[in-house]
Amino acid sequence: MANQREVRPEEAGPEEQQPAEPVTLQTQLEEARSLAAEERRRADTYLDLAQRAQADFQNYKRRVEQEREKLVRDANADLLRQILPVLDDLERALAHVPGELAEHSWAQGVQMIGTKLGGILEGQGLERIGTEGEVFDPYVHEAVAYETHPEYQEGQVAAIYRPGYRLHERVLRPAQVTVARTPLNDDEKRPSEAFDGAPGTRG
Numbered sequence: 001m002a003n004q005r006e007v008r009p010e011e012a013g014p015e016e017q018q019p020a021e022p023v024t025l026q027t028q029l030e031e032a033r034s035l036a037a038e039e040r041r042r043a044d045t046y047l048d049l050a051q052r053a054q055a056d057f058q059n060y061k062r063r064v065e066q067e068r069e070k071l072v073r074d075a076n077a078d079l080l081r082q083i084l085p086v087l088d089d090l091e092r093a094l095a096h097v098p099g100e101l102a103e104h105s106w107a108q109g110v111q112m113i114g115t116k117l118g119g120i121l122e123g124q125g126l127e128r129i130g131t132e133g134e135v136f137d138p139y140v141h142e143a144v145a146y147e148t149h150p151e152y153q154e155g156q157v158a159a160i161y162r163p164g165y166r167l168h169e170r171v172l173r174p175a176q177v178t179v180a181r182t183p184l185n186d187d188e189k190r191p192s193e194a195f196d197g198a199p200g201t202r203g
Contacts, residue, residue, distance in 0.1 A: 073168060080126055081172050084165060087121070090114050129164040130175025132157055140164060142174040152180035 094114055101107045129140050134157050136143065141157065141164070149158040157177045164175030 073170075076124060077167055077170065077172060080121065080124070080165070080167060083121070084173055087117065088162065090117070125168045126172075127166045129166050129171070130157070130160045130177060132159060136177070136179050140166070140171055140174055141179075142176045143179045144176045145178040146181045147178050148183045149180040154180055154182040156180045 090110075091114065094111055097107050133152060136155050136157055144161050147158055149156075152158050156179070157175075158180040159178045160175060161178060162176040165172045
């Protein structure tokens with residue numbers, strides 16, 4: 001009919017509009033899975049960053065603690081190195097107490113002081129090194145003389161001239177020692193003696 005006009009889709013009422021394409025359950029499930037996978041990737045990234053940050057912080061704490069311990073050890077080593085001569089003097093004094101004063105309360109008091117001081121230093125990790133009869137070791141011994149000795153073989157420590165000390169495996173002061181050597185036979189001469197007595201060696 002002439003009066004009838006075409007109705008456009010946007011002008012149509014709800015009952016006249018074309019229905020949208022229905023969203024299937026499978027499509028919703030795939031979208032949900034994709035979103036979940038993306039969130040997992042993002043969570044894994046954040047977790048990795050957090051773990052790296054935690055590991056870096058633990059390494060930093062460990063490094064700071066090691067540096068602090070090293071500073072303390074170095075400070076202790078410097079202090080103990082200055083105390084060692086005092087300890088030497090105290091030991092020499094106690095070793096030469098006159099017999100008539102050995103039982104005197106004053107001498108015994110000094111002995112107790114030496115014992116307490118030694119205990120304190122030992123508690124800090126100070127260890128005395130150098131023993132007669134052990135094999136000479138240039139890392140812990142300093143040879144000040146060589147001598148023939150009836151009880152020790154060549155290369156063994158024959159006597160302790162001055163004790164050495166070590167702090168936590170670190171040698172603060174090597175022990176000064178005399179080292180045993182093999183006795184020379186009657187027909188053997190030292191190089192210096194052979195040189196002096198050889199004919200034609202002097203003008």
